[in-house]
Amino acid sequence: xxKIVIDCAGGDNSPNxxxxxxxxxxxxxxxxxxxxxxxxxxISSILSEKAYDGGRVEILNASDVxxxxxxxxxxxxxxxxxxxxxxxKLLREDDGIFGxxxxxxxxxxxxxxxxxIGRIKGVxxxxxxxxxxxxxxxxxxxxxxxxNIDITPEHLRQFAVMGSLYxxxxxxVESPNVGLLNIGTEAEKGDALRKEAYPLLSxxxxxxxxxxxxxxxxxxxxxxxxxxxxxxxxxxxxxxEGACLEMLKKLKKDIFxxxxxxxxxxxxxxxxxxxxxxxxxxxxxxxxxxxxxxxIVKGHGSSDARAVCACIxxxxxxxxxxxxxxxxxxxxxxxxxNREKENV
Amino acid sequence: xxKIVIDCAGGDNSPNxxxxxxxxxxxxxxxxxxxxxxxxxxISSILSEKAYDGGRVEILNASDVxxxxxxxxxxxxxxxxxxxxxxxKLLREDDGIFGxxxxxxxxxxxxxxxxxIGRIKGVxxxxxxxxxxxxxxxxxxxxxxxxNIDITPEHLRQFAVMGSLYxxxxxxVESPNVGLLNIGTEAEKGDALRKEAYPLLSxxxxxxxxxxxxxxxxxxxxxxxxxxxxxxxxxxxxxxEGACLEMLKKLKKDIFxxxxxxxxxxxxxxxxxxxxxxxxxxxxxxxxxxxxxxxIVKGHGSSDARAVCACIxxxxxxxxxxxxxxxxxxxxxxxxxNREKENV
Numbered sequence: 001x002x003k004i005v006i007d008c009a010g011g012d013n014s015p016n017x018x019x020x021x022x023x024x025x026x027x028x029x030x031x032x033x034x035x036x037x038x039x040x041x042x043i044s045s046i047l048s049e050k051a052y053d054g055g056r057v058e059i060l061n062a063s064d065v066x067x068x069x070x071x072x073x074x075x076x077x078x079x080x081x082x083x084x085x086x087x088x089k090l091l092r093e094d095d096g097i098f099g100x101x102x103x104x105x106x107x108x109x110x111x112x113x114x115x116x117i118g119r120i121k122g123v124x125x126x127x128x129x130x131x132x133x134x135x136x137x138x139x140x141x142x143x144x145x146x147x148n149i150d151i152t153p154e155h156l157r158q159f160a161v162m163g164s165l166y167x168x169x170x171x172x173v174e175s176p177n178v179g180l181l182n183i184g185t186e187a188e189k190g191d192a193l194r195k196e197a198y199p200l201l202s203x204x205x206x207x208x209x210x211x212x213x214x215x216x217x218x219x220x221x222x223x224x225x226x227x228x229x230x231x232x233x234x235x236x237x238x239x240x241e242g243a244c245l246e247m248l249k250k251l252k253k254d255i256f257x258x259x260x261x262x263x264x265x266x267x268x269x270x271x272x273x274x275x276x277x278x279x280x281x282x283x284x285x286x287x288x289x290x291x292x293x294x295x296i297v298k299g300h301g302s303s304d305a306r307a308v309c310a311c312i313x314x315x316x317x318x319x320x321x322x323x324x325x326x327x328x329x330x331x332x333x334x335x336x337x338n339r340e341k342e343n344v
Numbered sequence: 345x346x347k348i349v350i351d352c353a354g355g356d357n358s359p360n361x362x363x364x365x366x367x368x369x370x371x372x373x374x375x376x377x378x379x380x381x382x383x384x385x386x387i388s389s390i391l392s393e394k395a396y397d398g399g400r401v402e403i404l405n406a407s408d409v410x411x412x413x414x415x416x417x418x419x420x421x422x423x424x425x426x427x428x429x430x431x432x433k434l435l436r437e438d439d440g441i442f443g444x445x446x447x448x449x450x451x452x453x454x455x456x457x458x459x460x461i462g463r464i465k466g467v468x469x470x471x472x473x474x475x476x477x478x479x480x481x482x483x484x485x486x487x488x489x490x491x492n493i494d495i496t497p498e499h500l501r502q503f504a505v506m507g508s509l510y511x512x513x514x515x516x517v518e519s520p521n522v523g524l525l526n527i528g529t530e531a532e533k534g535d536a537l538r539k540e541a542y543p544l545l546s547x548x549x550x551x552x553x554x555x556x557x558x559x560x561x562x563x564x565x566x567x568x569x570x571x572x573x574x575x576x577x578x579x580x581x582x583x584x585e586g587a588c589l590e591m592l593k594k595l596k597k598d599i600f601x602x603x604x605x606x607x608x609x610x611x612x613x614x615x616x617x618x619x620x621x622x623x624x625x626x627x628x629x630x631x632x633x634x635x636x637x638x639x640i641v642k643g644h645g646s647s648d649a650r651a652v653c654a655c656i657x658x659x660x661x662x663x664x665x666x667x668x669x670x671x672x673x674x675x676x677x678x679x680x681x682n683r684e685k686e687n688v
Contacts (some may be wrong), residue, residue, distance in 0.1 A: 095658045135590045146527050149535040163662045183490050183578040191493040191575060215579040216586030231535060232579045234527040235559040239580050242560030243587035254615045264612030271605050278594075
């Protein structure tokens with residue numbers, strides 16, 4: 001059995017979405033076992049109305065909830081009986097559990113995971129890696145998008161390695177093309193961090209480095225993974241999401257401004273519905289915190305059951321592909337090469 | 345007469361677009377005088393076919409061209425007879441000329457302007473400030489987007505001051521709402537640079553500081569000016585442009601994929617044309633290099649005559665509103681207050 005713990009509180013649609021998402025995941029993966037963490041009575045009551053394999057579901061009671069208004073460090077320290085902190089505690093203590101999914105506070109999850117769950121051997125710092133759809137029907141990962149702000153070239157190299165292995169393990173992208181986010185495509189562009197990271201990424205055998213990339217190339221599908229510091233990665237993903245959403249809002253407003261447009265849009269309704277669906281992040285799973293010794297997936301706060309199921313599937317595929325071991329191996333090889341170089 | 349020099353080479357549509365744009369600007373502003381810099385024969389030949397006020401047009405011969413393939417520092421040093429370097433030389437030497445417009449290489453222009461044209465008194469470093477349309481029909485400026493990468497909180501304050509005055513002088517935005525680009529909206533968010541810049545911006549009387557902003561808010565119209573380092577500003581504007589363009593491309597592709605969609609789009613053709621026009625940067629003028637002692641506007645490489653005319657209009661409005669003097673005054677006041685604080 002592959003055991004995962006699901007934080008059933010803190011999201012907009014909690015506890016229903018996490019519970020229903022978990023039950024869907026059980027149907028997909030016959031050797032999956034879920035531990036639902038939250039208010040026991042509530043969870044029991046929802047479960048009592050569902051049909052599921054009772055031998056693969058367990059409830060872990062947690063009476064408190066971390067909300068987005070809680071300061072992350074305080075939440076981690078003070079809300080020990082929250083579903084998130086209880087889940088993390090169980091994850092740390094039970095070697096039989098491989099991972100966790102939460103739709104609660106991102107800040108508290110990063111903070112809690114960093115403090116309570118160890119890192120994979122060799123990892124300097126864990127990093128966030130959300131996934132976006134590209135216009136050619138593929139996906140692109142961005143690592144990091146906010147967990148790390150002041151970093152070194154070696155951090156960037158680790159983001160590239162962890163992100164590449166993630167895309168391979170979770171999405172079957174065999175040899176992800178890695179781009180270094182920069183202000184121009186030429187090798188000598190950028191600040192000191194980027195200038196030093198470029199040769200470091202070039203010499204790393206564990207990744208396929210495609211050179212510098214500009215932010216405008218994100219959705220084109222040329223790169224599978226964007227390697228960046230948490231500040232610019234955060235700007236990249238939020239600017240992209242913001243622009244797409246504002247464009248859709250504007251189209252909608254324009255459509256409703258005249259009967260002609262309404263008619264046209266009615267004829268094109270299937271296309272517009274598909275566009276909206278294409279842009280629905282719920283279809284692409286959550287952001288994974290890469291580099292922790294257990295798999296931790298953060299679903300969007302507004303995740304529905306399908307989105308939670310996608311997050312669990314992601315975690316499951318990473319575990320099946322031995323993600324943690326792959327990262328450890330790759331970083332060990334890099335370290336060995338570094339040591340050999342020093343000895344020469 | 346208000347004299348401006350126009351670099352007539354280096355853009356995709358040079359020399360036609362710069363020349364025609366300049367002639368349009370002459371019609372708009374009766375006291376404008378243009379110096380067209382480029383290959384004299386070529387310019388004369390184009391002018392000979394046009395009707396214009398010959399008393400307000402002059403040609404400055406320059407036989408060479410800086411292309412986007414030239415390394416900026418080499419171009420500035422070696423291509424002394426290029427239209428861009430000749431224009432900058434004239435701008436520096438002739439006190440009667442207030443500014444310059446170019447659609448050539450951005451890197452060479454920033455490099456050349458920094459080396460050849462002095463800064464406004466008090467300015468630490470010039471910064472780039474492009475303008476984007478917002479979804480509510482307004483505009484938003486982003487300062488800086490690439491001229492400065494490793495900066496201090498004091499730089500950010502100057503970007504905010506120079507950008508605010510620019511929006512007032514060139515676009516009539518009376519009291520621009522300034523946002524500090526960050527990874528969250530709370531005051532304590534971000535890296536050391538942002539944490540230090542926040543109180544500095546808050547206490548600056550010369551601007552209206554609206555707090556931290558996230559990249560996703562860019563097009564909403566809440567902020568008039570985004571204050572940021574050149575790296576994240578570059579990511580912000582390119583990610584936004586890229587996402588909008590990719591969305592439009594996808595819509596177009598989807599429309600042509602079925603006759604139903606084609607019919608719908610035909611009925612909605614006016615709306616789609618307006619959306620395309622709304623997103624056409626050519627309508628919003630160029631990016632101004634703020635902080636140099638003369639007004640320098642960089643038009644997009646693919647600018648047509650209308651876009652060049654918009655760039656000239658921007659420069660003209662800045663000159664009419666005494667932009668350079670306004671910046672000098674504001675920075676002097678800040679410096680005086682700083683000195684008083686130190687003496688207390």
